[in-house]
Amino acid sequence: MRSISKKVILAGSFCVGKTSLISRFVYSRFPFNYQTTLGVRIDKKAVELENTSINMIIWDIGGEQSQARVPESYYLGSSGVIYVFDLSRPSSFYNMAADIEFIRQKLPKAPIVIVGNKMDLLDERTLEEVKSILPLEPDFYTSAKAGANVENVFLKLAQAMINVSK
Amino acid sequence: MNEKSLFEQLQTILLQEERKSRLEINKKVQDIKEEVTDLKDEVEVIKEDVSGLKEDYQNDEKFGSKVEPIFNNKIKDLKVNFQQYFGHEVKETIKAEIKYSRDEFIETLYPIIGQIVRRYVKYQFDGFLQNVSDKMEKAFSPGWYWKRMKAFFAGVSSEELLVKESMNIRIEEAFVIHLESGLLIGCYSSNNTTDVDLIAGMLTAIKAFVQDAFREKEYGELETIEYGKYRILINHFHKYYIASVLTGVFDSHFKQNLDKHLMHFSGKHVPDSIKDVDDRLFESVSKRLKVSIQEFESEYNI
Numbered sequence: 493m494r495s496i497s498k499k500v501i502l503a504g505s506f507c508v509g510k511t512s513l514i515s516r517f518v519y520s521r522f523p524f525n526y527q528t529t530l531g532v533r534i535d536k537k538a539v540e541l542e543n544t545s546i547n548m549i550i551w552d553i554g555g556e557q558s559q560a561r562v563p564e565s566y567y568l569g570s571s572g573v574i575y576v577f578d579l580s581r582p583s584s585f586y587n588m589a590a591d592i593e594f595i596r597q598k599l600p601k602a603p604i605v606i607v608g609n610k611m612d613l614l615d616e617r618t619l620e621e622v623k624s625i626l627p628l629e630p631d632f633y634t635s636a637k638a639g640a641n642v643e644n645v646f647l648k649l650a651q652a653m654i655n656v657s658k
Numbered sequence: 659m660n661e662k663s664l665f666e667q668l669q670t671i672l673l674q675e676e677r678k679s680r681l682e683i684n685k686k687v688q689d690i691k692e693e694v695t696d697l698k699d700e701v702e703v704i705k706e707d708v709s710g711l712k713e714d715y716q717n718d719e720k721f722g723s724k725v726e727p728i729f730n731n732k733i734k735d736l737k738v739n740f741q742q743y744f745g746h747e748v749k750e751t752i753k754a755e756i757k758y759s760r761d762e763f764i765e766t767l768y769p770i771i772g773q774i775v776r777r778y779v780k781y782q783f784d785g786f787l788q789n790v791s792d793k794m795e796k797a798f799s800p801g802w803y804w805k806r807m808k809a810f811f812a813g814v815s816s817e818e819l820l821v822k823e824s825m826n827i828r829i830e831e832a833f834v835i836h837l838e839s840g841l842l843i844g845c846y847s848s849n850n851t852t853d854v855d856l857i858a859g860m861l862t863a864i865k866a867f868v869q870d871a872f873r874e875k876e877y878g879e880l881e882t883i884e885y886g887k888y889r890i891l892i893n894h895f896h897k898y899y900i901a902s903v904l905t906g907v908f909d910s911h912f913k914q915n916l917d918k919h920l921m922h923f924s925g926k927h928v929p930d931s932i933k934d935v936d937d938r939l940f941e942s943v944s945k946r947l948k949v950s951i952q953e954f955e956s957e958y959n960i
């Protein structure tokens with residue numbers, strides 16, 4: 493089986509659950525104590541798809557109000573992006589369209605998976621209301637706390653990165 | 659003169675003194691009354707002041723605003739004259755503490771002072787080594803002939819050969835890292851470091867941070883990172899960089915030789931264009947890197 497390494501970055505506003513998503517995906521656990529990410533932290537996990545092992549080197553970038561404030565060099569060489577926002581905090585998705593556009597300009601070839609996290613904090617009716625005001629439709633609604641859809645986010649991105657590599 | 663008039667005259671004569679003293683007494687009584695009234699007024703004023711003070715005392719904000727300037731002045735005074743007021747006592751206390759708690763004191767200070775001393779010694783030693791090298795370049799004596807010959811065949815200078823054994827230089831690890839993504843293209847490790855992928859990523863993040871932080875001030879690249887006994891030398895190439903983790907003391911000649919060696923390795927064994935960082939590339943580069951470093955160590959008699 494061929495093994496290939498890819499750099500993946502998690503972007504999005506602060507306190508949207510980027511680190512928790514990684515923790516759930518890589519270590520299968522949810523960190524109950526919130527600690528803000530300073531600068532960047534790196535984790536890795538390999539997933540197997542189409543007879544290829546994708547060694548995902550995941551850069552968890554400290555949250556900023558706008559992606560334009562993230563050091564430019566953190567984006568360099570990224571093969572995929574997971575953009576995370578908090579479904580329960582509208583200020584975390586007001587800038588989503590501009591942020592995604594900014595990332596697309598930086599990384600024109602990299603697939604972007606959009607994730608609405610903290611689904612567990614909303615009841616069904618509120619979730620529907622939030623969906624109706626989102627500037628862009630996310631690819632997944634997740635809960636890092638409950639583990640809902642977390643694996644799928646990374647698998648979808650891995651698949652998209654393989655498709656780009658072909 | 660009739661009888662009545664005489665009586666009145668007599669009365670005037672007899673009571674004249676009495677009348678005078680009565681008038682004086684009346685005046686004194688009047689003065690005392692006035693004084694009492696004044697005192698009453700003053701008491702009222704004092705009562706009001708006391709009541710105001712009581713109110714201020716019970717109100718934290720008001721009390722604070724009254725007391726704060728006094729404390730601030732005192733603190734200012736202490737700051738300026740602390741040494742004069744307490745210098746002697748502090749000196750004596752520290753002396754006593756050092757005398758009676760020597761072990762604890764050393765334990766607390768060692769991590770800080772130890773590092774400073776170690777860095778200083780290392781710095782001085784680097785300087786010394788450089789100095790020896792410079793002098794030896796010019797020196798000639800028959801006694802060094804054999805050493806020079808040996809060094810010549812080993813590809814190093816005789817002074818390097820002489821001090822090398824005691825320097826204990828060691829290339830602990832080397833990483834070939836993709837410049838932009840921070841992905842690991844190849845690595846050599848003499849002690850099987852746990853997660854080389856994460857090290858490569860974090861080194862790249864540190865480089866990126868430094869570059870971003872100083873972009874507007876100066877153009878350049880991060881070339882060295884020092885941590886404890888480790889020194890990480892970074893050699894930049896077009897699409898990747900090589901980070902070599904070294905221990906021991908070495909001079910600029912050693913570094914130049916290592917630079918040359920890595921340049922040679924880079925031109926020969928790492929592809930110019932890297933599309934994907936996969937296991938085949940990793941194994942190929944790692945294998946060649948290991949051979950290359952072993953060759954260098956052997957050439958340099960490490």
